[in-house]
Every structure is written in C-alpha cells, then in structure tokens.
Amino acid sequence: KQEVTQIPAALSVPEGENLVLNCSFTDSAIYNLQWFRQDPGKGLTSLLLIQSSQREQTSGRLNASLDKSSGRSTLYIAASQPGDSATYLCAVNAGGTSYGKLTFGQGTILTVHP
C-alpha cells in the first residue's frame, strides 16, 4: 500500500528565506505527483503537477522536483513571503483504474513571519 510522508510537519521562517519542503513515497510506481496549498478552513489549490517522466516543474517562485526511483519530491519556495503561510500537501497518483485517485501526505504547515 502506498504511503506518503512529508517532512517537516511544521516550519517557521522569516520573510525572504528560501525553503524546501520534502515528500517521500514508498511505491515508486506512480503516474504523477501533485503539490497543493491549503489555507485554514479552505479547500485545496493545485500548485504543481509533475508527471512520472518529468524531473521538475516550475511556476513563479515555486519549483517542484521528482526523483521517482528514490521515492522523493521536493517543493522549493524562493524568497518566501507572509502570504505563503499555509499547509502544503503532496499527493501521488498511482494511475491504474482511476487516474485521479490520490494518496496524500499529512502536510507541512508553513509560517512565514515578517
């Protein structure tokens, strides 16, 4: 059974720092991996989607990498801002009979203080 782990569980940084969030998964046979952002009491906003054949994806200050063979992904946030404060979730998609079925990690709670 696929298990997804995110480290650290919580992270507090001063504004302007570059930071890395980690995600690991136990079964490397994934179809893709998706990073989400969740604000308190809200739904999930998709940040980046990396297909299994890709090594990284970039969107603005965000860069996500994928090393499928080692079962790891990282989300890099450059020049962090207070508005980046949220919970960040990674989820893997095993494909197969349902392409959208996801297995989630527990999330990393990020606080960026001014």
Next chain:
Amino acid sequence: DGGITQSPKYLFRKEGQNVTLSCEQNLNHDAMYWYRQDPGQGLRLIYYSQIVNDFQKGDIAEGYSVSREKKESFPLTVTSAQKNPTAFYLCASSIESALSTEAFFGQGTRLTVV
C-alpha cells in the same frame, strides 16, 4: 466561472441522523471524488466515480453512501452508521484521461456532530 461547488459550508448533525453533502462541478470532468480530512492527517478517500451511474469504494467507505445520477453532481450521504463523522469533507474532480489527471478541489464542508 468554472469550478467545484460544495454546500453547505458548515453542517451540524444530530446523533442517529443522516445528512447529505452536495458537490457540483461545471468543469465537464468525468471523475469525481470524496475525501475526508481530520486534524493533523492527510486526506483519505471515501468514494470515487469515474462515470455516471458508477462508483467505487475508497479506503474508508463504511458509514457513507454516494450516487452519480448526473455528470455534474456527486452527493455524499453520511449515515448514522458512521460513528465518528465530525471532519472536513472535500470533493474533487478530474478528467479521466491518461493525458490530463490534475485534480481540482472544492472549498469543503465542515461537518460537526452535536
């Protein structure tokens, strides 16, 4: 605006009562999903549906039921058999295609047992 609409935002259930959470999407997506989120935990899959009039159990389906009579709608009923229903419920949808599997989420419904 295209998206996923969940209602109500807050719902209170009395002991022994069935309640239904609504999820509607206008993205023309084939697949729809229901996840449950508990504090400090990742999202867990309750039910999913890949096409109209068909659905499959996820990891924690006991005490829940769904229907998929229309492509746009995937309501979730929390029955009295669900012993610990207090949680945040999230609905998602995706195109059921190997070429595009990005999942999109609604804003969630917070269910509380009173």
